[in-house]
Amino acid sequence: MSNPILTAAMINKIDHCSSKFPVDQKRSALLMALRVVQDEYGWLSEQAIDAVADHLSLPRIYAYEVVEFYSLYRRKKPGKHVIKVCNSISCYLCASQDLIHLCEKKLGIKLGETTPCGRFTLEETECIAACAGAPAILVNDAVYHEEVTATKLDQILHGLTTNEVPND
Amino acid sequence: MIEPGPVCYRTLAYPNSHHLSTYQAIGGYEVIKDIITNQTPADTIIEAIKASGLVGRGGAAFPSGLKMSFMPKSADTIKYLVCNSDEGEPGTSKDRFILSENPHQLIEGLLIAAYAIGASVVYNYLRGEFDVPYQRMEKALEEAREQGYVGQNIFNSGLTIDIYNVSGAGSYIVGEETAMLESLEGKRAYPRAKPPFPAMSGLYGCPTTINNTETLASLPVIIQQGPSWYKNYHSENSGGTKIFCVSGHVMRPKIMELPLGIPFTELLDKVGGIRDGNRLKAVIPGGSSMKILPAEVMLNIHMDYASLKAAGSAIGTGAVIVLDETCCMVEILTCLMNFYKHESCGQCTPCREGTPWIYRTLIELLNGKSSVAAVESLCRIAGNIEGKTICAFGEAVAWPVTSFLQHFSDEFIYFAEHGHSMVKGRKKS
Ligand SMILES: Cc1cc2nc3c(=O)[nH]c(=O)nc-3n(C[C@H](O)[C@H](O)[C@H](O)COP(=O)(O)O)c2cc1C
């Protein structure tokens, strides 16, 4: 019977991650395997975590340990797009606090919340290595936007609503 | 925002800087090819790296050639090289562009280092947010494999050097080298107690060397141009080039690969000076963990390892964070401590308890509910973290605290006594 959580495509990707490590070191692939599944569902349910551990033949507790430790893993379903504003030192010096307030105003939510329509989640992030492009925003844990102004923020949000992610 | 440079940022002067053809056109992969076809002894390479004066660009400035020489020479166990592309130190944005704009040079650097230490497997650990850099590195590796530069029987020599990109999952502490080994083993990133050092017992218990991305990407040019070219790049013994990421209150924040030893004032000119015609107040010269220096010290500094050390700080990652006169130092230190409180891995009690304690003390100060005695307690708490933890995160927390209080204690005391900032609300001088 095929696994209801891990699709064939996901298993392919996970096995590719495993192939980077010695055959007797399956645990090494755990971090990336969890990310493969999270990228698909947006978050990690108990069933998803168990499925990854089972697929790698690891005790499930190994998977829970890392999910709790690393900050990119999510245990709750977020909005369709996660907007993270960097609030570490270089961005802070370039008014990241104002940018956070602007995001809150535009989206009508507070940090940590999701819009009622489920489209956006707003969060803070620590430094994402875009410090010379402060203030910086990270969308969906992958897309960087730098030197974000009010106008640029509008473009980013508009791009996401119309599903054309502007390239930065 | 980012300028081409003489070493790690060489290809940025060309369109499609990350393409294999671009790198080949400037002599890419010729160095490793020469080494392998001439069977250059590993010691010759290590000696050249020692002679070049290259020190670790990841923050700790450990001599790179010396570190390589710690690896056991015997061929009876598998050895690993790990490239630290976690780039988590606030203020630092340099490795990201090596990965995305010059991936082939990094691959050649990995091959040279792996050859020199006898490693047959290399892991390049990128932070989990680096999506574009990861894709670029994967593509570059695929091309390098196709060319026979990476994998089995490279350059038809019978030698195997495999390279793999690995992606992290969000953590500052994973940048600490032994925490990275734990993470590569699929565990929480808890730094390991040393000894044993990774050269003796590293990844999976095997001999391992860990280096920063910039350190490794520098190797092809150092070997190609020769150690003395590098070492005397700016002036005698200045020690090569460094990527400086200048951020904060400057007109045009920028990432530039420059000669070590250039005056700080020159660096400041290159970014257009301080924003809004304001005056310079202070600089954190090497990433958020390094000690802050006041303007009068910085204005006489040359950006090299010896000068910054003599001034009581360090080059660290080369992240130059510039603060102008509008900064309230209590507020800035609170911002820094917010980061460390969030990132303490919780393994060692002094750090797990002390870091949030410092943060809470600062928040009370900012809320006008503090005392001079509480301000004085900050250095004591920091002193009880520094040197009392498994890894250098303890120093990374303590150094900002003690240096802010060394140079700007009047602002902290004023805040405690008056319940508001000495700086905020004051007219521009
Ligand atoms: C808390 C902490 C975080 C660190 N983060 C990084 C990092 O993100 N990137 C890095 O290269 N080195 C980082 N380091 C330094 C590494 O432990 C190690 O010294 C370095 O990767 C060695 O490479 P190098 O000798 O080429 O500099 C960190 C150290 C500590 C204590």
Ligand code: FES
């Ligand atoms: S401080 Fe915001 S990206 Fe580095």
